[in-house]
Amino acid sequence: VYMKENPGAQAELIGYADEIGNAEYNQNLSERRAKAVYDLMIKAGIAENRLSYRGNGVDDSVVKESANARQLVRRVTFRLK
DSSP: OHHHHOTTOOEEEEEEEOSSSOHHHHHHHHHHHHHHHHHHHHHTTOOGGGEEEEEEEEOOSSOOSSHHHHHHHSOEEEEEO
16 A cells, blocks of 8 residues: 555565575575565556565574464565665
């Protein structure tokens, strides 16, 4: 909604993964997550030139002692420009 209501806004989509798997796998996974959201936003009518995406690999910002905590870091964040 924000992107449609603010046609001058741009967003960077940043994907993350949990720590399970090796670094290369997690980097690729995080990029695929961000790309999936990017593709959905384009299908929703947001112009391609207003979006960018990247994978940020493993998110180590939370303690991942449980499946619930690991699930929280499997995400895509938006950085508005």
